[in-house]
Amino acid sequence: MRALRSVFYVVALPAALVALWWLLTLGSDSFWVPRPGELVSTFREVWIGPRFMDDVVPSLTRLAVGLVLAIALGILGGLAIGSSRVLRRLSEPVLEFFRAIPPPVLVPILMVLVGVNDTMKVLVIVSGAVWPVLLNTIEGVRGIDEVLSDTAKSYGIHGTSRITMLTLPAASPNFMTGIRQALSIGLILMVISEMFASSSGLGFTIVQFQRSFAVTEMWSGIVLLGLIGVLLAGIYSFVERRVLRWYHGLKEVEQSE
Template identity: 65%
Template sequence: MKILKGIGYAVGLPTILVLFWAVATAGEANFFVPTPATLLATFAETWFGDRILSDVLPSIGRLIVGVTAAIIIGIVAGLLIGSVKWLRDLTEPVLEFFRAIPPPVLVPVLMLLMGITDSMKVVVIISGCIWPVLLNTIEGVRAIDGVLSDSAHTYGITGRARIRHLVLPSAGPQIMAGVRQCLSIGLILMVISEMFASSSGLGFTIVQFQRSFAIPEMWSGIVILGLIGVAMSFIFQFTERRILRWYHGLREVENAV
């Protein structure tokens, strides 16, 4: 019963929105806005074919590689910079500078330097995704409780054990907040990296449809992007709930008091 209710809430609003859309587009035929039925039909014929292999999966693959690399590099560098005071003082202004640069402006430069390759696209994704993870990790590491740190120290928990049992879990909530931002930036950059001088990928395909006035096809591509975003968000929430179960429990107890 509880599960049914949950599903009801999850699909309720989407159903209403689709119905509204169907009613609104039922009367006249607007060239730029397809009906749900048209879109569904186009969706199937556009994407359930070669395009899955040639465009969708490679795009998702680059997204996963880029986002994963950004998360790993961000956490490792964040742990290092957050733990070492002089390194923090040294890197802070530089990090602020690089963070301020919008990654799309790097695309033409990277294209010249690396060519129109998969690695170029992955680098674009990393260059934008790394910041929230890196900066949040640094903040999380800095915010470790003094008493907890002293406790660990008196029990001889130092070096790698300290990172594993104290620093990482303690910075966990902050790191996860960074990862959440990183995922949405990743999706945006995945599309952008394929919009310039590319010959395959979701971003390229959608732009191609736009230019050839294949309007329902273009919409179906946008729908795919939305679905990828939803899937990423679900995976994230599921993982976050597992990793930070203690944190949510602690927060509930604190709020109840």
């Protein structure tokens, strides 16, 4: 019964939206807005086939590499900056400066400096996705409870043990929030990085469709991007439920008090 209900909640709104779309496009033959059935068959033609290996897989690989790098850099940097007052005070204005730069403007610069290749695209993704992870990790490390910290110290937990036994788990609610933001930023930058001087990838293909007025094909690309977003969110919440089970339990107890 409960399983049925949760399936209902997941499916109900998308189903209603598709039904509405179907109704509104019933009997229309607009060039710009395809009908649902049309889009489904185009989607199949376009994406299930060689294009999957040629465009989708490279895009997703770059996204994955970029996100992993951004998360690793963000957490490592956040641990270092968050643990040291000197580093924190030194880096604060600089971080604000870099964070304010919209990553798309870096694309031409990176193209010149790095060349038009995978490295450039990965760097664009990292340059945008690293900030929420970094800043949230700094916040989390800085906010470690003093009593908890004293407890760890009094039991001789210092150095690398302190990082693995205290700092990382204590900051995990913060950097997980950062990772969630990084996922959507990464997806956006994946597309943008492929829109300039590229020869493969989702962003490239969608722009190609746009320019050649292959409107239904372009729509199918947009749908695919949305589905990738849903997939990323699903993976995220699967991991988060496991990593932060304690945190949600703790919050629940605190709220009921």
